[in-house]
Amino acid sequence: MENVIRTRVFTTWIDNAGICRTKVKQGAIIELADAEENSAAVQKVSAGKIYPMLVDLTHINFIHKSARDHFAMRNRKPGVKVIAMLIGSPVSKVIGNFFLGINKPTVPTQLFTSEKKAVAWLSKFVS
C-alpha cells in the first residue's frame, strides 16, 4: 500500500485498481472532526483526481449526525465519483441504510455485503 493516511478512526489509500478506499477502525464512534479529517485525507491521496470510493463500515460502532451530514456532501463539491459501502454487522447495516435513506450522499451510493461485488461495481467507474 502506498500513500496511506491514518487518522483517528479511518485508514485511507488509493489501491492498485484505481479505487479510493477508506476503512473504519474497530469500534469507532465517528464525530464531525473525524469526518472532516477523512475528507481531507481523501483529497490528499486523490491528488486532484476523482476516484470511485469504497467505504468499509463493517467495524463501525456509531456515527453522529453532524458527521453523517458531512458525508452526505450537501453543500460541498463531492471529492469522489460514486460510493460503495461495505457492511456486514447489524450495526453497520443500520448505519449504511441511513446513508441510503436519510443522509443520502449527492453521488450514487450502494451498499454491499461482499467486497468482491463492491469492487466489481466500482471498477465500472475507474477511468
Place this chain on the structure above:
Amino acid sequence: MSAPKKIRIKKAGSEGKKINQILEVVESYAKLDFNKKAPIENSNNNFNALAIGINMLGEELQSSTISLNEKDILLKEIHHRIKNNLQIISSLLRLQADQVQDKRLSVFFSDNVRRIKSMALVHETLYNSENLSKVNFSQYLRSLIDHIREAYHYTQKIDFVLKAEPHNLKIDVAIACGLIINELITNSIKYAFEKRNSGKIELLFTKIKQKKSKNIFKLVVRDNGAGLPANIDIYQSKSLGLQLVTMLTEQLDGSLSVESNKGTAFTIIFPG
C-alpha cells in the same frame, strides 16, 4: 384523559431490560423529547444495532423539529413585517388625505386606508395565532368589525351583530372576504341609515356543506336600513365598492345574491 399505559416487556434478563430501555426512548420521541438516548455498547449484536438506529433517528427528528420551528418563527416575522408595511402605506395615505382640500379626494384616500387595513388585519391575525398558514376567520371578523367601527365616524346608533362559526380560511380567501365585508359594511354605514337614528348590521359566517375535499361557506352581510334603489344592477354599478365586491366574489369562484327587503342582504357562497 388519563395518561396512556406504558408498554413494557416483562421478560427477565438483560434482553428484556434493553428492549425496555429502547421503548422508553421511543416514548420520549413521541413526546418530542429527543434528549433521551438508548445505551450503546461496543458490540455488534442486533440490540445494539437497534439502539443505534433509534438514537440516529432521534437526532434526525430533533433536527427536523428544530428546522420546522425556525420556519414558523420566520413565517411569523414575515406576517409581522407585511402587516407593518401595510400600516405604513395606510399612514401615508391618511397623511395625504389630511392635506387635500377636495372632499372627494379625501374620501378616496380614507376608503383605501380602510381597504389596506382589512388586509393588514389578516396578517395580524396570522402572526398572533398558532396556525400560520390559515386564518382563524371568526377572530379576524371580530377585529375587522372593531376596526370599521373605530375608523368610521357615524352619528346614528348602529348595532353590529356577528355570528361566525369557528373555521379557518386560506390567506388569499380571507383577504378577498375581508375586502368584500369592508365594502359592504362601509356601504351600509354610509347609505342605509341616512335618515334614521339607529340601525343594525349583521354579519353571518357559516359552513353550509362539504363538497369532495372542499368546504362551502356562506357569508351574509345584512342591514335593516333603507334598502337598495329599485333599479340598481350590482353587476353594472359604477360604485368602486360594488365593483370590488363582484370582482372579488368572482375571484373566490363564488356566487353573489342580493335581497332588498326591509333592508339589504348580500349573500356570498364560496368554496374554501
